[in-house]
Amino acid sequence: MTPSSLSTSEVSDLVARIEQGDRVALARAISRVENETPGSxxxxxxxxxxxxxxxxxxVTGPPGAGKSTLVTRLAQEYRSRGETVAIVAVDPTSPFTGGALLGDRVRMGELAGDDGVFIRSMATRGSMxxxxxxxxxxxxxxxAAGFSRILIETVGVGQSELEVAQTADSTTVVLVPESGDAVQAMKAGLMEIGDLFVVNKADRDGADRAVFAIRSALELRSIRSEWNVPVLLTAASIGRGVSEYVERLEEHLAFLAGRGDLERRRRERLSQRLDDLVRDRLWSGFRSRVTRESRESLVVAMLERRMTPHVAADRLLESAERAASPTAPPTASPTAPPRDAET
Structure with a gap:
């Protein structure tokens, strides 16, 4: 059943309850926002x-690096320091339900019952x-609910690791001692976005070699900063190194705030978010004005080499424009360029 829209007074009441610490109201608001239901x-x-x-x-990195355990320990350490913690665990999307596949409470059960912690799993839906x-x-x-630390754990595959840099003030890349991880991180572009690097499961053999490999790779970064990127050793399963990790995170926050970089990062993040929202709305409006049949006919024409992709795009845009302004006279159909023209 689709939730109904909310009146202005209902929204004000919901947000007021969120500010007062009402967890039910918070869960309700997040569900509406995540599912983009009326009122979101x-x-x-x-x-x-x-x-x-x-x-x-x-907090990002390849699968199996122990990110969930590290995030759990990180939340516990912050709670011991009097901070309130929200966790956004980005999970793969279930192909059957569209919901989060792994589930937050399965992996972070140790945090259950703490009113100063709120955990939410989000599905990577593949939306625009x-x-x-x-x-x-x-x-x-x-x-808005007043949580002082928000931990964002990504699924660790695909584009999500790079997108997390647009969402967070500080990004930690988590790797493990096994050989090849540092090389894979470089290939994935993770070396460019990490403000801190953590070699987790450091009680295994090869941890020191992994630290050396990461530090060597950091020397090749294309973007230089006055921030000396730390490479830390942790064994989250037994809590080792987590306190130092929190100290370095707080140092990074102070570093960013002191230089004005925190405001700059947040401004860039809002700018990117604005672009994403505008692009999403333009694309949604475009798709709503173009029939599936007309689009598929153009795909067939391209497949049969009767039309180039650029000409097909022009035709599709003209069709959407006519649908948006039905009184406008139709424009002349473009002529496909010669086959030797690059498209």
Whole structure:
């Protein structure tokens, strides 16, 4: 059943309850925002003036690196320091339900019962905005709710690792001692986005070699910074190295704030988010004005080499424009360029 839209007073009441620590209201608001149900934009608009206070920490890396265990220990360490913690665990999408496949409470059960921690699994739905928009919006709700630290754990595959850099104030790349991880990280572009690197499961053989490999790879980074990127050793399963990890995260926050880089990163993040939202709305509007049949006919024409991709795109755009302005006279159909023209 699709939730009904919310009135202005209902949105105000919901956000007020969120600020007062009502976990049921918080869960309800996040569900509406994540699923883009009626009233979700009104909730986000009401939350936005209350955001900008939380420190957002991205934790990413390849599968099997122990990110969930590390995030659990990180949350516990922050709680011991009096911080409130929200966790956004980005999971693969179930092909059957569209929901999060792994589930947050399966992996982070040790945090259950702590009112200062709120965990939410999000599915990577493959929408236009993807992780960058969906996660940022959920983080805004947590921010408005007063959580001081928001931990964003990504699934560790595909484009999501790179998108997390647009969502977080500070990004940690988690690797493991096994040979080849550092090379894979470089291939995936992770070396460029990491503000901190953690070699987790450091109680295994090869941890020191992994640290050396990562530090060597950091020397090749194309973007230089005055921040000396730390490479830390942790064994999250037994809590080793987590306190030092938190200390370095807080050092990075102070470094960013002191140089004005925190504001710059947040400005760039909002700029990217604006572009993503506009692109998403333009694409949605375009798709709504173009029939599946007309699009498929153009794909067939390209497949049979009767039409170039550029000409097909022009035809599709003209069709969408006519649908948007049905009184406008049709434009002349473009002529396909010669076959030797590059498309």
């Amino acid at each position: 934009i009104a909730i986000l608009d009401a939350c936005f003036p209350r955001t900008g206070r939380a420190f957002r920490i991205g 905005g993807g992780l960058a928009v969906q996660t940022a919006q959920v983080c805004d709700v947590f921010d």
